[in-house]
Amino acid sequence: MTTEPTANPRRAPAGAAVLREDVTDAIRAAVFAELAAVGFARMSIEGIARRAGVGKTAVYRRWKSKLSLVLDLVSAFATQGLPAPATGSLYGDVRALLEVASHALRHPVASQVIPDLLVEAARHPEISETIKATLLDPQQGVVAQVVRDAVARGDLPAGTDPDRALDLVVGPLYWRLNVVRTPLPKGYLDDLATAAVAALKSS
Incomplete structure (x- = not known):
């Protein structure tokens, strides 16, 4: 009677670090x-x-390094992203985008960490590149989609600049929440959405 050899359990390579x-x-x-x-x-x-x-x-x-640590923190925050709204109207899309952005800008990473990093970005190109790639580019992509949908519906003229749309929609909100740091009064997002839509249509 022969006995089959017992398989040895697989082991991690010698010297491999298991990070908790x-x-x-x-x-x-x-x-x-x-x-x-x-x-x-x-x-x-x-x-x-x-x-x-x-x-x-x-x-x-x-x-x-501490730089790679901070860039990892920003990247992890950015993976939450901004969903592209699809409400069927330009005002609805802008209002939905403002609602999501207002919550994101109140996040501690956005309100406390990123403003400090923007100052450091002038001395550290890696920070500037990471902020652009992980925060600005995705926002531009979402707003560009909103603009494309609006143009397809006839809500905006062809050739509307998505970058200008981003400035008009999110810029005032960022200024209010992360620079001036004052609470949003009741109806602020509704009024901002109305003003942004009017500015976009008149451009």
């Missing part, structure tokens, strides 16, 4: 807290590690 997800999450949370507390320029890997309750090695196993 809870530690990664703690570091990401610490990056956000550190950014909000001291800003990008004064933020350090030491401060992040201390806030996360881990050693510096745990941070460097996951990210090579």
Whole structure:
């Protein structure tokens, strides 16, 4: 009677690091807290590690620098994206876009982290490129779709500039929530949608 050999369990390659997800999450949370507390320029890997309750090695196993850490944070926020509305009318699409954008701009990453990064972008081209690729380009794509739908319905003239539409629709909202930082009065989004639609139609 022969006995078949027992298969050896598969093992991870020698020396391979198994990164614990809870530690990664703690570091990401610490990056956000550190950014909000001291800003990008004064933020350090030491401060992040201390806030996360881990050693510096745990941070460097996951990210090579504080810049790569911050860019990862922005990219993770950006993956939530802005859905392209399809309400059947230009006013409805603009109003729906403003509703979603108002919630996104109140997110702590948008309200506390990104304004600081915009200042740093002048000194760090990587930050500028990441913000453009992960935040601005998707927004431009959504607004461009709204414009295309409006042109197809006859709500806007052919040749309407999507970039100008983005400025008219989201620009005032960003200024109000992230620069002036004042609460939105009742009916503000309705009034802004009406004004943006009127400006687009008159362009």
